[in-house]
Each structure stands twice: as structure tokens, then as C-alpha cells.
Amino acid sequence: MKKISSRQIYFFLACVAPVGKILFLPALLAKDAKNDLLFPILAQILVQTLAVFLVLLLSKRGMSFYELLENTFGRIAAKILIAIYGLFLLFAALLPLLEQKLFVQSVFYDTLPSLIAFAPFFIFSAYVCAKPLSSFGRTWDLLAPLAIVGFVGIMLLSAGSADYSALAPAGAAGGSGFLRSTADATSWFFDAALLLTFMGKYEYKKGMAWKGALSYLAGGAAILFFYATFYGIFAEIAPNQLFAFTQTSKYFSGITVLGRIDYVFIFALALVMAFYTVLPLQGGIDCAMEAFGTHKYLRTILSVLINAGFVALVVTLDYQFNDVVQVIAKTLFWIFPIFFLLVPALSFLLGRKRHETA
């Protein structure tokens, strides 16, 4: 498989990455920040854009993520760090996985045990994880238009029902509300960390850092528009509207005649989301591969084991979603910036020094 092209990276940042942010998070932020929910999201988008910019700038050095760590921290530390990084990505995968499980269970089925409904996802995930990260690039070429069609379709059906004045007056949540909701949203924004694992697997092009950052901002603008519409439709009852992008479009008047035509767009976004949710798992396995060698069947074995482990975890935590949110999003959120911002920043500062003195 050839390297991921810069265009595919932009597609990921602009179209695929935003899909993971419009499912459970809008309701959570509507609870914490009320009509100010755009501010924490904006803050997260800006921080993440900076991190994405940094990672893309680092990729100019033509190193893989492991080589970057080795160059910055030395060989032994790099091995340890990349293993920790892999663990972090697996940890980060838990919330989106549980979130998606609930989404699948409630949106796709009227009656079906949650395990049967969601277990096939792990078969797909195991298949994807057994493939190298670079095979993702081509899927983004297909997922980008699908995400656009899904998002535009949902927004066309939703925007008419929204009363955007519900977002005013700004500042109702206050400074502490803003800080708390920004912290809560952190667990959903770690795209720069994912991008780090792709280093060395995509070709660097001149101006890529700027274009990548702009792409992420474009995706961020779409997220903001969605959040505004979401709150514009539901206002005070927004915190109760889980799985936001499946809720906003159902008030479209044509639905009474045509049925839930919005499902076409929901399915499109669900397809994109399936690929996006696998990414941290695959990134985790890729890190493990770097740390523990490249035995022929190691990737397949790890892929099966890790996915089997997650099946068990998802079953165990079937009714503990709120507790998991409490632990990951509200307590351990500080872990995320270490990996998506601190590591690339340190690599940028220290690594270059070493590179220059070498």
C-alpha cells in the first residue's frame, strides 16, 4: 500500500474527524454550558487545530512517530513512550466505543440485546486493525463525500426547525461553566494524537501544516453550525437529546409523508463513524507493533486480542456509560492534552535541537 496522500489527510481532518463530535457530546455540553455550548467547542477546536498544525509541522522531518520519539527522547524511552501512547489510544477508544454502542442500540434497533447489536462491530474492527494504518488513506477519499452528504442532508432537514436566538444571551454559564464544559469536551478531541500515529505514513507537502489546520477549522465550523442548530431546536431540553445528529432532523415536515428519510443521512454518518471509531484501536495496535517488533502475525494476534478484550469491556460496562463519562471526561480529561499537545510540543522543541546539533 502506498503512502497516504496529503489530500487524504485533509479529508480526514475536515470531514471524518468532526463526525465523532456530534453524537453524545452536544447533549453533555448543553447540560454543562447551556446556551454557551459553542464556546467550549470553539476552544477545543482551536486548541486541536494548533496541535494538528504542530503534528503536521513535525511530519516535515520525514520521520515516523517512533523515530520522532527516538530522536527526541532516546531509544529506550521511545520504546516505553510508544507503548504508553498505545495504551493511551486504547484508553481513549473506550468512550467513543461505548457511545457508539448506545447509539447503535437505540437508533438501529427497537428490540435487540445490546451485545448482539454491537458485537459485529468488533469483527469489522478486528479486520480493520489487522491492516496497516496506511490502508486508511483511501477510505477517507470515499468517506469524505459520504460525510458531506450525510452532514449536509441532516442540516438541510434540521436548520429550518432551529431557533438560533435560543443561543442568546451569551455568557449565561459563566466562567466556571465554560471551564468545566471545556474540560468535559477534551476527551472527544484527540485527533492530533491520532494524526501522530500516522506520521511517516503520509507524504509531506509544502504548506501542509497550514492546509491541515485550515481543514480542521473547516470541519470545526461544521461542528459549530451543528451545535448551534442542535441547541436552536431543543434549547432547554437539549441535555436530554442523546445521539444528537439522529434527533435534529426528525422534525422536518416531509418526514410525516415520506417516513424517516433522514435515516439515509444518519446511515451515511454511521458508516463514517464506524471507521472513525476504529482509528484509536488501530493506532494503539500500531504503537504496540512499534514497541514489540514486527512479527508476521503479531498485528493479527493483537488485533483479535484487543478487540476481544473490548467486547468484554463493553459488555461489562453496558450499564455504566454515565460512570465512564464521569471518570474519563470529567476526571481524567487532563491525560488527553499530554498526548495530543505536550508530546508533539516537546518533540518539536527538543527533537529539532538534537536534529540540528547532530
Added chain:
Amino acid sequence: MKNVTGDLKKDTETLKKLLPAEDILTFEFVSDRGLKFTVVFADPITDKELLGEQVVRALSHFDGKPTAAEVGKHITSPEMKTEKSFEKLAAEVLAGNPVLLWEGMDEAVIAGTKKVFTRAISEPSTDVAVKGPREGFIEDVKTNTSLIRRRLKTGELKIEMLEVGRRSKTFIAVCYLEGTAVKKTVEDIKKKIREIDIDVVPDSSYITHFLASRPYSLVKQIGTTEKPDIFCAKLAEGRVGLIVDGSPIALTAPYMLVEDFQSSEDYFVPPYRATFTRLLRLFALIVAIYLPAFYVAGQLFKLQLFPVKLLLTIAGSIRDIPFSPSLEMLLVLLVLEVLNEASIRMPKYVGMALSVVGALVLGETAVSAGFVSTPAIIIIAFSGIGLYAVPNLIEQTSVLRLAMLLIAGSVGTYGIILLTAFTLLYLVTTENFGTPLFSPFSPLVGRDLRDSLFKYNLGSLPTRPKTLKSPNKRRLG
């Protein structure tokens, strides 16, 4: 292996020993000056009229020196060569070319008087065009290569004959435009063909197995066509074509999935019409694959997928059906597949009756007896027709439809989405001879989209498809 000795009796016996079959005949004659000749030929595949006229009659008055060169001058057949090895001579006899031996000469002459059995060139039934050329390939490799040569009158057109099959010794013509096709692709294809170790090659589909990068995959990886105009157009784009003797289906590589959504007619109608037709084919195919699956998934797991009025109609239709929705749909699909299979193989007259039995008796009575519901029959009927919008992919898409139906019946809508994701990932990671199967969509090649599911005006297509990496980029101007 032994060579011809010049002892006519002994040489004839040696050759006959190699070819003991009863239809391998020998014919002896003597020239006016008393030189003895023996012709060894395969009776059913040698044109005896030509043999008599161009060889026997020509040599009956032979009065020159008994050398191969002199004898050759008297034979009037345009195809002629000399050979010493008995093994090669035997192969020529089996190919229909008579071998001429004579006293005192340690070399034999092979005359090209093979009898060629060909049917008339006709329009292929799988690729009918309302506008555009109607010629189709036939089973004879020489006729087929002549159809190509007639369309591409250039010295750049290379036709290299390779032989495959230990017993069938089937000729495969490797055709390409030198300087337009990628050299490495040509070499890779020739190498793969040379490496084929097989007993008999009855059809070109046997060769596809050896050329595919994923030979056990359900996904088609080598292009096929029965029309010389399409074949030549593909050569002109930089592809390599293969014509297998005995098969009217020519192969082309590298192959991209989008090719099967294009028809030759698209190039003879206005571009907007061609674009519309191509999108229609895609739509028909998507509906054909997904409609039965979503119908079942909707009934079993998510009734909200249906509008209320449609839901009430469906509820009324399925009320007395004894089977579950998935079993009912599977049953109707199975009946359709059986009818389809039977109608293809049956004689035409019986086929007509079969259609009546299938459509009216089975369909109508099954509904009135309460075995299956009307919506199920309508859906499968539409799906059945939809698949034929892209006939070259029917083997793959019918299996995919069945898989979708099975997963819909067991896991529901999300299962359909996951199977779609799985299929997409598999397709985008498949490539053959360095060309991705899903190109120009994935990896996205903007320029090549102009002749993909969309069709731009000819003037907007000045270059060959970028995906094929042809060294000769421009084709217009």
C-alpha cells in the same frame, strides 16, 4: 528429442509413433521425377483442399534439387516454415498444419493449411448497443486479432502469441500499444502467463485466476469484453489486452471497477445522457443490493424505516405469511435465482413456457396461497432487474445481495452498514498491476473523474487516464 534423419520411412514412422491417434493420417505421393514425399496431417483440422492444391499438386511436377529451400519455392501456401525436431513437428500437426517429409532430407516443411472453424461475427448478447459498432469477438484468436488490427492500423500495436496449457496448447494473444501501455505491466502480464502451469485452458476465465492479485477473492480484478471496439479503446487508454483462443471473451488489465458502469454506447451519445445512464446504473445496482436487505431489517428490527402508510400496507400483506421476513425474502430470492439459472440453460421454446410458469403460476399462486407477500415479490423482482443494469458484475453483486440479506436478517440495519464498510475497505485496498480497483474515486484522481461515473465531452478528455500511468499521456491534439 530426435530430429528428422532423411530416411523417409523411418521418419514417418517416428512421427506416427508420436502421434498414434487414428485421425492423424499420412499421405504418400511421388513427383514426376520420382522423388517420394509423405504428408502427415490431422484429418479433422487440416484443410485438405488447400493441402491438395498448395502442396501436393504444386510438388507433383517438382523437378528441382530436393532441398528444403527448393521444395519451399514450389509450395504455394503463404504460411510455410521448416523444422527438424519431431516434437515440434508433432505439435504443428496437432495444430492443423500438415508436415511434409521427403526422401534424403533431414528437414521437414510445415505448410499453413489449417482448417479454421469459425462462426460468423455477430453482436454479443451480453453487450448489445443501440448506437455504435455491433461486431463481437468469436472463438478464433486469429479472427479476433484481425478485428483489432483493422481498428488500430499502427505499427505500435503489438500482438504477441504465447502458448498456455500442457495439453490444450492454447494460444493467448497479448495485445498492447507500444509506448502507450506501461512496459512493466506488459512484462508482468507476460511473466504471469508464462508461469501458468495448467493442463487445459477451455476459456479466458481460467486465465483471470492467474492474473488476479487476490485469486480467491469474490471481487473481479480483470476486465472483460466481447467487443473489439471496447477492446481497442482500452488498448488506446494504455491497457493490455488478452485474447484467448477458443474464447469470445477478451481480457483487459489493469481493471478498474468503474469500467463496468460504462458502456460503449456512452461514447456515442451526448455526454449528459451518458452521465445520466451511468448514474442510473449505479443507482439500480445499489437499490438491487440493498433493497431486500433494508426491507427485512426494517421489518425485523426497526419499523421506523418505513413511512406509516407503507408500513400499514406491508403489515396487511404479511399478516398471514407463515415465514419470518428474512426467510420469506430468502425463499423468493432463491426462486428467482433458480428461475434465472433454468431460463439461461433451457432451450428457447421451453424457456418461454418457463417464464409463464415462473412469473404467473409461481408468483401469482404463491401470493394468493399466502406463502409469500406481494411486497416481497415486488422487491425481489426490482432487485433482480436492477442487478442486470451492470451485467458484467452480476456474479459478484448477486452474492453481495445475498450476504446483505443474511446479515440484515440476523443483525439488522447496523449489520448492513458494517458489511458495507467491510466491503468498501476490501475494495479500496485491492489493486492489480499497481492500479487500485476503486480508482478514480479512491484514491481520488480528479482528472479521471471526467470519464468515470460522469462523462465529459470528448474535447475535455485530452489525456489518457492518469491512474493507468501511460507514458504517452496525450490522446487529443
